[in-house]
Amino acid sequence: MLKKILNLFKSQGPSQTKTVALNSAKVGEFYNKNTDKFIEVYGDIIQAFRTNNVYDYLDYTIQNAELKDGQKILDAGCGIGGPASYFASKLNVDVEGVTISELQVQKANAAKPSQTLIGKTHFTQGDYHLIDELYGPEVFDRVVFLESFGHSNNKPLLIEKALKVLKPGGVLYIKDLFKREHPNAEDGKRIDKIVAEIDKAYCYHVADLHEVLAALRRLNFIILFVKTPDIKVGEFEHLTISNNFQELFDIAKIISWEDYIFPVDFYEIKAMKPPFDISQQKHLYFLNRPEIIDSPVK
Ligand SMILES: C[S@@+](CC[C@H](N)C(=O)[O-])C[C@H]1O[C@@H](n2cnc3c(N)ncnc32)[C@H](O)[C@@H]1O
Numbered sequence: 095m096l097k098k099i100l101n102l103f104k105s106q107g108p109s110q111t112k113t114v115a116l117n118s119a120k121v122g123e124f125y126n127k128n129t130d131k132f133i134e135v136y137g138d139i140i141q142a143f144r145t146n147n148v149y150d151y152l153d154y155t156i157q158n159a160e161l162k163d164g165q166k167i168l169d170a171g172c173g174i175g176g177p178a179s180y181f182a183s184k185l186n187v188d189v190e191g192v193t194i195s196e197l198q199v200q201k202a203n204a205a206k207p208s209q210t211l212i213g214k215t216h217f218t219q220g221d222y223h224l225i226d227e228l229y230g231p232e233v234f235d236r237v238v239f240l241e242s243f244g245h246s247n248n249k250p251l252l253i254e255k256a257l258k259v260l261k262p263g264g265v266l267y268i269k270d271l272f273k274r275e276h277p278n279a280e281d282g283k284r285i286d287k288i289v290a291e292i293d294k295a296y297c298y299h300v301a302d303l304h305e306v307l308a309a310l311r312r313l314n315f316i317i318l319f320v321k322t323p324d325i326k327v328g329e330f331e332h333l334t335i336s337n338n339f340q341e342l343f344d345i346a347k348i349i350s351w352e353d354y355i356f357p358v359d360f361y362e363i364k365a366m367k368p369p370f371d372i373s374q375q376k377h378l379y380f381l382n383r384p385e386i387i388d389s390p391v392k
Contacts, residue, residue, distance in 0.1 A: 095119050095122050095123060095126075095196075099115045099118050099119045099122070099194075099221060103115045103221075103223075103224065110248060110251060113247060113248070114221075114223050114246075114247060114248045114251065115221075117245075117246075117247040117248075117297075117299075118194050118221045118223065120297055121194050121195075121245045121297045122194040122195050122196070124296070124297040125193070125194065125195035125197065125198055126195050126196060126197045126198075128343075128345075129174065129195060129197050129198055129201065131339070131342075131343050131345075132173075132339070133174065133201075134342075135335060135338055135339040135342060136335060136339070137176065138173070138174050138175065138176030138179075138205065139151075139152070139173075139176040139177060139180075140173040140174070140176070140241070141240055141241045141269075142241060142271075142333055142335065142336040143241070143269070143271070143323060143333065143360040144331050144335065145325055145329045145330060145331055146329055146330075146331050147329075148331075149180065150325075150329060151323075151325070152177055152180045152181070153184075154323070154324075154325060155177070155238070155240065155267075155269070156181060156184060156185070158267070158362055158364065159236060159238055159265065159267035159364065160236075160265065161181055161185055161187060161236060161238075162185065162187075163185050163186040163187065164186065164187070165185075165187050165188070165235035165236055166187070166188045166190070166233060166234050166235055166236075167181065167187050167188070167189045167190070167234060167235065167236040167237075167238065168189075168190050168191075168192070168225065168229070168233075168234045168236070168237045168238070168259060169181075169189055169190070169191040169192070169238055169240070170192055170222040170225065170237055170238065170239050170242060170243075170256070171192070171193060171194075171222055171239055171240070171241075171242020171243070171245065172191025172192060172193050172198075172202065172217060172242075173191075173193060173198060173202075173242075174193075174198050174201040174202045174205060175191050175198075175201075175202030175203075175205055175215060175217055177240055178191040178202075178215045178217070179205070179207040179209070179211065179215055180209070181213070182207075182211045182212065182213035182214060182215045183207060183209035183210065183211050183212065183213075184212070185212060185213055186212045186213045187213040187214075188213060188214045188216075189213065189214065189215045189216070190216050190217075190218065190229065190234075191215065191216070191217040191218070192217075192218050192219075192220050192221075192222055192225065192228065193217070193218075193219060193220075194219070194220070194221055194222070194245075195219070196219050198219075199217050199218065199219040202215075202217040203217055222239075222242070222246070222252065222255070223246065223248065223251055223252055223255055224255070225237075225255050225256070225258075225259050226255050226258040226259055229259050230259070231258055231259065232258075232259070232260065232261045232262065232264075233259050233261070234259050234260055234261065234264055235260075235261060235264050235265070236260075236264060236265050236266075236267060237256045237259060237260055237264070237265075237266050237267070238266075238267045238268075238269075239266075239267070239268045239269070239270065240269050241269060241270055241271070242270075243268045243270045243301065244270045244271060244298050244299060244300055244301050245297060245298055245299065246299065247299050249299075249301060249305065249306055249309060250305075250309040250312075253266070253306070253309045253310055253313060253315075254309075254313060257313050257315065257367055260367040261367070262367055262368065262369045262370060262371075263366060263367065263368075263369040264366070264367050265318070265364060265365070265366050265367075266310075266315065266363075266364070266365045266366075266367070267362070267363070267364050268306075268361075268362070268363040268364075269323070269360070269361075269362045269363075270301060270360070270361065271300055271301070271358035271359070271360055271361075272300065272301045272302065272303045272306075272358060272359050272360075272361055273285065273289050273300050273301070273302055273303075273357065273358060273359075274355075274356070274357055274358055274359055276355075281355055284353060284354075284355050284357075285355055285357045288354070288355065288357040289357045289358065291346055292346055292357065292358075294346075295345050295346030296345070296346065300357075300358060303320070303359075303361065306363065307320070307363075310363070310365050314368050314372045315365040315366065315367060315368075316365060316366040316367075316368060316380060317363075317364075317365050318364040318365060318366055319362070319363075319364050320361055320362070320363050320364075321361065321362055322359065322360060322361060322362075323360055323361075323362055368380050
């Protein structure tokens with residue numbers, strides 16, 4: 095797999111890409127090896143932060159990412175296609191899913207969606223750091239990362255690629271876990287340790303919110319919101335699914351709760367690509383209204 099992924103990166107610059115390719119190959123192998131385990135526990139929606147009825151969470155995603163009829167959507171890190179199929183069962187959308195794992199793409203293509211699709215889905219095996227090459231520029235109305243973004247070991251690069259494939263006025267939506275801040279050095283050390291264990295067990299690079307926001311702002315993304323997912327306590331699954339997974343398969347199992355500090359925050363980030371070319375029109379400011387695409391504010 096590594097050779098194949100390194101080949102995919104041929105046209106990119108040499109230095110940063112090798113570490114990205116190496117990491118992506120590792121993640122691909124992780125999912126080739128563990129996808130059946132994930133399916134056993136999570137079904138076809140491989141997300142830790144969810145509602146008791148996981149489809150309620152996907153409805154929430156539709157609402158907050160503003161997925162709408164007629165859109166072309168990229169589900170970057172699509173798993174075995176559960177979310178993409180759900181979106182296409184609710185809306186007349188055209189969803190492209192990309193996953194680094196060959197096994198997942200086979201499963202996504204073989205799966206029979208439980209609901210009739212109104213829209214379309216299409217799944218590709220590939221690296222989401224290369225989506226500009228896979229799909230071309232300014233193709234998507236939405237790029238969504240649903241607990242997939244944190245696998246990247248070069249998030250500024252990944253955000254740059256999302257910018258390229260989004261249409262002007264298109265929206266990037268990230269739902270993921272971010273390392274918690276801490277009030278003192280002692281808690282900080284414990285959080286660092288637990289996060290390092292999560293990273294190792296899940297091939298993850300739990301994101302730093304500041305780094306991600308800085309990368310978005312550097313590229314002139316318009317930050318629409320950063321928030322904790324807004325779901326009712328009674329509907330929240332309380333992360334029991336990831337505890338079950340960890341217990342069952344001995345992956346990142348928590349041995350003792352004594353010194354445990356909850357190490358991450360779950361956030362949704364929604365950011366819009368500027369509706370006009372900011373590098374050409376640096377004197378302009380923008381509003382977060384898609385309708386100004388044709389008439390930027392002077
Ligand atoms: C936790 S799963 C989430 C899957 C899916 N979003 C869902 O909600 O069911 C993480 C996903 O990110 C994908 N992924 C991680 N790194 C990737 C990369 N470099 N390129 C493409 N997909 C990647 C994995 O293959 C996996 O499908």
